[in-house]
Amino acid sequence: MKILVTGGAGFIGSAVIRHIIQNTQxxxxxxxxxxxxxxxxxxVSVVDSDRYAFEQVDICDRAELDRVFAKHQPDAVMHLAAESHVDRSITGPAEFIQTNIVGTYTLLEAAREYWNTLGDDSKSAFRFHHISTDEVYGDLPHPDEQEGNGLDQELPLFTEQTSYAPSSPYSASKASSDHLVRAWLRTYGFPAIVTNCSNNYGPYHFPEKLIPLVILNALEGKPLPIYGKGDQIRDWLYVEDHARALYKVVTEGKVGETYNIGGHNEKQNIEVVQTICHILDAMVPKVTSYAEQITYVADRPGHDRRYAIDATKMSAELNWTPEETFETGLCKTVQWYLDNKEWCDNVQDGSYQRERLGTLAEQTEKGANI
Structure with a gap:
């Protein structure tokens, strides 16, 4: 197969490409x-492969998309290109609307026009795999809201049938893109598949996200900011496990289906940060524990309290389960950041220095300057 991956230079997209080039033909x-x-x-590990090509193109640019489809003649599309940081969506929602909604529409139309030019066999085999997030579902009941409390209680999980109830501009824009993909499937018979995943972590993660932010701040002696009480719960999925799952879906998934992909690792944010501190205490010991750098800051506006994925369908129908536990995946992640300081310095490039984004005060100030 030849697979067109949008957003392939991003965190999850690059993991998908590395998986495909290194583990398939x-x-x-x-x-x-x-x-x-x-x-x-x-x-860099795959760029010299004769099975890899790069096109610097905005998914909102229809003419360029048409050129890419005509030139490369892909057998499938894996659509990962998206603005994805919730805090940035609070400060500047317009880019999220443009990329995640308008961009997905533009890509769908370019892909559909290309698909309609294919011969019967190629048309039947073509797949459009749209990669989305569990945040479109809103949030789930938190243990604190249940009688008796405790994470050991049986609480509901997101399934493929869970209704959408997005809370942030980011998740609302992703929900919209999901609806567009399903509408193209229903109206035009376009061969689409949707996946919704839980929080990813692992190597090559941009340091505005929680885990790389904490690792890098800890090493530099900076505060480790925790929103609110740090009791928000997320299901953590190692990015390379996610890449394997996505390849399974695009090659073996059924057109019209949705698959939820999760790591079976529900953790409170404070637990995640404390675990990183314990790992660093062992790997890069200093006089005091890194946990002493933990600081509590005002919570994010509209912060969802709990996400958790039921990935039973992926396991039962596509024979996929995560290979990494949270502990093994997090150790690998911390070690990667210790070994790749140059990548971390280059990716920040002076434009972002791990400052907090997404406060309402910042949004108000930005609005006043428009």
Whole structure:
């Protein structure tokens, strides 16, 4: 197969491309705009492969998309290109609407026009795999809201049938893109598949996200900021496990289906940060524990309290389960950041220095300057 991967220079997209080039015989066309979060250094291990090609293209640019489809003639599309940071969406929602909604529409139309030119066999085999997030579902009941409390209680999980109830501009824009993909499936018979995943972590993660932010701040002696009480719960999925799952879906998944992909690792944010501190205490010991750098800051506006994925369908129908536990995956992640300081310095490039984004005060100030 030849697979067109949008957003292939991003965190999850680059993991998908590395997986495909290193573990299959398929070819990849990486289509990426190269925004702040896109970094071709994440693909140095595969860039010399004759099965890899790169196109710097914005998914909102229809003419360029048409050119790419005509030139490369892909057998499938894996659509990962998206603005994805919740805090940034609070400060500047317009980019999320443009990329995640308008961009997905533009890509769908370019892909559909290309699909309609294919012969019967190629048309039947073509797949459009849209990669989304569990945040479209809103949030789930938190243990604190249940009688008796405790994470050991049986609490509901997100399933493929869970209704959408997005809370942030980011998740609302992703929910909209999901609806567009399903509408193209229903109206035009376009061969689409949707996946919704839990929080990813691992190597090559842009340091505005919790885990890389904490690792890098800890090493530099900076505060480790915890929103609110740090009791928000997320299901953590190692990015390379996610890449394997996504390849399973695009090659073996059924058209019209949705698959939830999760790591079976529900952790409170404070637990995640404390675990990173314990790992660093062992790997890079200093006089005091890194946990002493933990600081509590005002919570994010509209912060969802709990996400958790039921990945039973992925396991039962596509024979996929995560290989990494949270502990093994987090140790690998910390070690990667210790070994790749140059990548971390280059990806930040002076435009972002791990400052907090997404406060309402920042949004108000930005609005006053427009």
């Amino acid at each position: 398929d070819s990849v066309v990486n289509l990426d705009k190269l925004t702040y979060a896109g970094n071709l250094e994440s693909l």
